[in-house]
Amino acid sequence: xxxxxxxxSFGAKLRRRAARVSVRGQKPIVPPDSIAGRAMxxxxxxxxxxxxxxxGAVTLVRDTAATWQTQIARxxxxxxxxxxxxxxxxxxxxxxxxxxxxxxxRSATIVGREATARLLEPWLGxxxxxxxxxxxxxxxxxxxxxxxxxxxxxxxxxxxxxxNAVLDDHRTWVDRLVAMANxxxxxxxxxxxxMLSATGLTVIFATRGAMAGNGHVIEVLxxxxxxxHFIAREFRRxxxxxGARGATVGGIxxxxxxxxxxxxxxxxxxTPEGDQAAALFGNFSIGLSGYLGVFLVVIIxxxxxxxxxxxxxxxxxxxxxx
Numbered sequence: 001x002x003x004x005x006x007x008x009s010f011g012a013k014l015r016r017r018a019a020r021v022s023v024r025g026q027k028p029i030v031p032p033d034s035i036a037g038r039a040m041x042x043x044x045x046x047x048x049x050x051x052x053x054x055x056g057a058v059t060l061v062r063d064t065a066a067t068w069q070t071q072i073a074r075x076x077x078x079x080x081x082x083x084x085x086x087x088x089x090x091x092x093x094x095x096x097x098x099x100x101x102x103x104x105x106r107s108a109t110i111v112g113r114e115a116t117a118r119l120l121e122p123w124l125g126x127x128x129x130x131x132x133x134x135x136x137x138x139x140x141x142x143x144x145x146x147x148x149x150x151x152x153x154x155x156x157x158x159x160x161x162x163x164n165a166v167l168d169d170h171r172t173w174v175d176r177l178v179a180m181a182n183x184x185x186x187x188x189x190x191x192x193x194x195m196l197s198a199t200g201l202t203v204i205f206a207t208r209g210a211m212a213g214n215g216h217v218i219e220v221l222x223x224x225x226x227x228x229h230f231i232a233r234e235f236r237r238x239x240x241x242x243g244a245r246g247a248t249v250g251g252i253x254x255x256x257x258x259x260x261x262x263x264x265x266x267x268x269x270x271t272p273e274g275d276q277a278a279a280l281f282g283n284f285s286i287g288l289s290g291y292l293g294v295f296l297v298v299i300i301x302x303x304x305x306x307x308x309x310x311x312x313x314x315x316x317x318x319x320x321x322x
Contacts, residue, residue, distance in 0.1 A: 040206040041246040047199040048250030058188035059290040065181030078139040104149035243305025
C-alpha cells in the first residue's frame with residue numbers, strides 16, 4: 001500500500017475513533033478548555049452583555065416615548081385668562097359647554113380652585129388665594145383617539161363666545177415629542193449596530209486567537225489524512241458550544257439587570273424618586289419584544305463564533321496545502 005493510501009486509511013480510522021470518543025463522552029479531538037478558550041468565552045460574555053443592555057435601552061426608550069405620545073394626544077386644554085369684569089366661573093362653564101358639543105370629545109372637566117392651588121403649590125407654596133392672583137383657569141378636554149374633534153372650529157367658537165379662552169391641543173408638544181423619540185431611537189439603533197459590530201469583531205479576533213493555540217492540532221489532523229470538512233466540523237462544533245456558553249452568560253446577566261430594575265421600579269411606585277423615574281422611563285420593563293431581542297442576540301453571537309472558527313480553520317488548511 002502506498003504512503004497516500006496509508007494516510008487516507010489512518011485518517012479514516014482517526015475519524016471513526018473521534019466519533020466513538022464523542023459518543024462515549026470522553027475527551028474530544030479539539031482541546032475542550034484552555035486559557036485562550038476561557039478568555040474568549042469571557043470576552044464574548046462581556047460583549048453580549050453590553051449589546052443586550054443597549055438593545056434593552058432602545059426598547060425602553062421606544063416604548064416610553066410611545067406611551068408619552070399616546071397620553072398627550074388623548075387630552076386638550078382650554079386656558080382662560082382672568083380679566084377685569086370677567087365672570088370666571090361662567091366663562092369656564094361656557095368653555096366646557098362648547099367643548100362637549102363637538103364630536104370626538106369624550107368629556108370636559110373644569111379644574112377647580114383647590115386643584116389649581118395644588119398644581120401651583122410646589123412653586124408658590126401652600127395656602128394660595130387663587131382670586132388674589134391673575135392665575136389662569138383650565139378646562140381639561142378628554143379626546144377620543146379614534147375620532148379627533150375639529151379643533152379649528154372649536155378654537156374659532158371659543159374665540160367668539162369666550163374671548164379670553166385659548167385652546168391648546170398639544171399638537172406642538174406631540175410633534176416635538178415624536179421628533180425627540182425618533183431621534184433617540186435612531187441614535188439608540190445606531191449605538192446598537194455599533195455594539196453588535198464591535199461584538200462581531202471581538203468574536204472574530206478572540207476566535208482566531210483561540211484557534212492559533214490549536215494550530216498544531218489542525219496540522220497534525222491534516223497531515224495524517226483527515227479531510228478538511230471533518231476538521232472544520234470538529235472545531236465548528238467546539239466553538240459553537242463555547243460561543244453559546246459566553247453569549248448565554250452575557251444574555252442572562254443582562255436579563256437579571258432588567259429584572260432588578262423592574263423590581264426596584266415596582267417597589268418604589270409611591271416614592272418621589274420612583275414616580276420621577278416612572279414618568280421618565282415607565283416601569284423599566286422591556287417587555288416580551290425586549291427579551292426576544294436578547295435571545296436573538298445570544299443566537300447571533302453563538303452562530304457568529306461557529307462561522308468564524310469554520311472559516312479560520314478552512315483558511316488555515318489552505319495555507320498549509322499551498
